[in-house]
Amino acid sequence: MSTVTFLIVSAVKVTVIVTVVLMGVAWATWLERKLLGRFQHRIGPNMAGPYGLLQPIADAIKLIFKEDIVPDKAEKITYALAPIISFIPALLSFAVVPVSDTLTIFGQKIDMVISDLNIGILFVFAVTSLGVYGMVLAGWSSGSKYSLLGGIRSSAQMISYEVSYGLSIIGVILLANTLSMVELVEQQDSFFNWFIFRQPLGFVLFVICAVAETNRSPFDLPEAESELVAGYLTEYSSMRYSLFFMAEYANMIAVSSVATTIFLGGWQGPILPPFLWFVIKVFFFMCFYIWIRATLPRLRYDMLMNFGWKVLFPLALANVMVTAFLQRL
Amino acid sequence: MFDFVKTVLIALPKGFYTTFKHLFKKPVTLQYPKEKMPMAPRYRGLHYLEKYEDGSERCVCCGLCASACPADAIYMEPAENEKGERYSEVYEINLLRCIYCGFCEEACPEEAIFLGHEYEFSNDSRDAFIYTKGQMLANRPTKEKPFKKIIRKVRRIF
Ligand code: SF4
Ligand code: SF4
Numbered sequence: 001m002s003t004v005t006f007l008i009v010s011a012v013k014v015t016v017i018v019t020v021v022l023m024g025v026a027w028a029t030w031l032e033r034k035l036l037g038r039f040q041h042r043i044g045p046n047m048a049g050p051y052g053l054l055q056p057i058a059d060a061i062k063l064i065f066k067e068d069i070v071p072d073k074a075e076k077i078t079y080a081l082a083p084i085i086s087f088i089p090a091l092l093s094f095a096v097v098p099v100s101d102t103l104t105i106f107g108q109k110i111d112m113v114i115s116d117l118n119i120g121i122l123f124v125f126a127v128t129s130l131g132v133y134g135m136v137l138a139g140w141s142s143g144s145k146y147s148l149l150g151g152i153r154s155s156a157q158m159i160s161y162e163v164s165y166g167l168s169i170i171g172v173i174l175l176a177n178t179l180s181m182v183e184l185v186e187q188q189d190s191f192f193n194w195f196i197f198r199q200p201l202g203f204v205l206f207v208i209c210a211v212a213e214t215n216r217s218p219f220d221l222p223e224a225e226s227e228l229v230a231g232y233l234t235e236y237s238s239m240r241y242s243l244f245f246m247a248e249y250a251n252m253i254a255v256s257s258v259a260t261t262i263f264l265g266g267w268q269g270p271i272l273p274p275f276l277w278f279v280i281k282v283f284f285f286m287c288f289y290i291w292i293r294a295t296l297p298r299l300r301y302d303m304l305m306n307f308g309w310k311v312l313f314p315l316a317l318a319n320v321m322v323t324a325f326l327q328r329l
Numbered sequence: 330m331f332d333f334v335k336t337v338l339i340a341l342p343k344g345f346y347t348t349f350k351h352l353f354k355k356p357v358t359l360q361y362p363k364e365k366m367p368m369a370p371r372y373r374g375l376h377y378l379e380k381y382e383d384g385s386e387r388c389v390c391c392g393l394c395a396s397a398c399p400a401d402a403i404y405m406e407p408a409e410n411e412k413g414e415r416y417s418e419v420y421e422i423n424l425l426r427c428i429y430c431g432f433c434e435e436a437c438p439e440e441a442i443f444l445g446h447e448y449e450f451s452n453d454s455r456d457a458f459i460y461t462k463g464q465m466l467a468n469r470p471t472k473e474k475p476f477k478k479i480i481r482k483v484r485r486i487f
């Protein structure tokens with residue numbers, strides 16, 4: 001592939017993926033409100049368009065027209081940067097997620113992944129952990145006690161869950177012998193080769209840590225509406241506020257895609273086109289997220305820490321050891 | 330440790346199953362301005378003044394409702410018509426003071442004032458909440474309160 005075609009193809013891929021992800025983010029909010037409503041015997045949004053499908057657009061317009069308030073005590077520059085810092089990493093991790101099989105268009109073989117890094121998984125983990133800086137900085141720069149508490153909580157939570165998060169996929173890597181996402185998907189070619197069946201404990205740990213990683217209920221302590229107003233985004237308004245929300249949902253989609261890729265066989269699946277399989281699996285995962293939110297109450301802070309260090313961490317370590325041992329046999 | 334295992338293996342799936350079950354139940358939401366709850370027959374909403382069949386007012390401006398009113402919401406001025414019957418020249422209820430207790434309805438010897446079923450009367454000026462006699466007469470529902478006959482029977486006993 002010549003340099004020019006490469007550039008064009010990459011630009012197209014990036015544009016398409018970013019657009020699709022942003023759309024996904026918008027309608028993930030709709031999905032969450034709708035599903036959560038049904039879980040609680042409500043209807044959810046139903047006024048804007050059929051089934052309330054235009055609700056995200058209405059919300060976006062509303063948020064854009066809101067006044068952008070910057071508190072007097074805020075550190076202006078950091079305050080402005082924090083939403084961006086938390087939003088960009090959420091998008092970055094899509095760079096290595098293969099969404100479909102290799103396509104052939106105009107005689108060109110095109111990988112349906114923006115970049116097939118040989119350290120794809122590491123890249124994802126590095127980038128998603130960056131997002132927490134956005135929260136910490138937001139909490140610190142707002143000059144408000146609730147924000148600060150939220151920021152501190154998010155960093156403490158991140159430290160305790162990042163370890164198990166990383167360890168939970170070591171098992172998969174040991175089995176697969178690769179860090180590249182594309183190769184991982186290729187190895188899960190039949191249903192029972194999916195890593196969810198070869199690494200069930202790893203999958204459970206991964207899901208738990210992923211929920212904690214994206215600050216979703218029951219691990220939504222940095223936001224904790226009932227204790228901290230809105231945690232790190234208390235002082236934010238308008239588009240900056242919505243950037244945080246987009247970051248949250250983009251992170252959810254990112255984590256769902258990564259989980260799909262690592263454990264659920266990525267785009268692999270019969271009959272339907274590979275891309276559709278990928279979307280279905282991600283959708284399933286997003287619904288699961290919402291289901292968790294509808295079911296579990298928020299953990300107390302000390303429980304969260306206990307759970308992270310005393311339960312998840314040993315389990316993850318044990319999982320790695322057993323896998324390594326079995327692999328060696 | 331045993332407790333923990335029990336939580337994970339029994340309580341968690343149970344919780345997830347419960348919420349999952351509720352996902353398929355019918356939502357209880359009422360699309361309010363479009364649909365409305367049926368009110369209980371004894372619901373106490375906006376007042377109305379009743380008339381006789383021939384169209385003359387029942388209220389004789391005796392002032393019993395005003396003295397029964399715990400919120401001191403009723404104001405009236407009496408007058409006499411050409412036949413020498415008392416009627417109220419001015420009869421006002423301050424809806425912002427009124428607590429919708431229904432004591433006026435109970436005190437009235439003429440069965441003139443009743444509390445209806447209307448509850449949507451918000452407004453943006455305080456003056457609009459001074460509810461005048463004309464409005465109250467106009468507010469009469471076309472259908473009689475179903476239990477009004479019972480009220481009359483009970484009144485006849487005492
Ligand atoms: S309902 Fe009660 S408060 Fe209202 S006017 Fe009648 S007696 Fe007074
Ligand atoms: S409404 Fe009834 S109680 Fe009140 S002044 Fe008229 S007749 Fe008397």
